Amino acid sequence: MSILNTDKTLPANKLIFEVRRDAAKRERFRSDLEGLMRDYGLSEEERRALREADLRRLGELGMHPYFLPQVTRLFKGAGYNHNQSEAAQLYAAKMLKEKY
């Protein structure tokens, strides 16, 4: 996983970029993720990886690393994001070999 491997043209990067900036799209992320992913043209593999918060695979596909913890916050909430928070723990579960 490295910023050097980012695929700037990956549709999932555009989706995450815009969802963070737009409350209506965040609502759709919660209520109709499948439709949102189709509208942005995500590949089947991107859709599977995002649906399952498969952060490692999203990174391999070229999602920018900075978006990966943000994906956990979109699913689990952004507030009080300390190391034991649900979002941070989702990150640990998906990205690290050992439990944090």
Add this chain to the structure above:
Amino acid sequence: MAEIVSVIALAHAPGATGWLDKAPKHEQDGLLAGYGRMGESLRAAQPDVIVGVANDHLLNFPMESVPDWCVGTAQRWRGPAEWFRDWVNVPPYEVAGNRGLARHIVRESGKRGFNLAFSDALEFDDNWSVPLKFLTPRYDVALVPIHMNCVVPPLPAPERCHAFGQTLAEVVRAWPEQLRVAIMATGGLSHDPGGDRYFDVDEKFDRWFLELLGTGDAGRVLREATIERMIAAGDGGTVELLAWLVAMGAAGRRAARTDFYVPSVALRCGMGGVNWNVA
């Protein structure tokens, strides 16, 4: 003519305002004391405006088009951006801009080989919300924010960042009105959002980098503090230190004094700040 009265650089991290209570007491104390000292020193320099250089966390520029630098030209700024409010835990704030100076920076840098983007609509996350909360908590010093690309390769090389800092100082001093200007870079130190070292801090790198800035040998800093070395110390975050190299360029041939350093796993970031003592 405008005068540069302070050049500083410091880390920002959402945990500093978002979940500081989760850090060990000595980290909390060290951070608050460090930011406190830097704020006192900044305010003592009595700047009319802060020209700030911070990395954009992929918030303002879609990947179709990421500028190396983008100058905020609005006369008024608001933060934090909506989705980031809970995360940074900073109440909504407003701070004045300085449209005239910002436009001057864009125009004059353009004549000196820097094609700067500009925008009236920059959104702020922790990049400004954290440093302003600690350094100018009354939001009574105007801000010209310059967002830079530190995380979407290709990145501006360290030499280019340093050269931009030199140019920035030159064009700020060429502003015809009386104005006291502080240059404030923010980003770093070691952290790795999105990588394997998310719950880690590279204290050895951070201390090495701070000592290197303390030598005042810009040539050596540019040779040794490479993008590769920053990436090795935390892929998605440590490269934000490129903003500090802009400040180093603006400071001229001076050594940076480290005001504080607190490696904090709880905040997932090496927290620290330096001052080039230009006054």
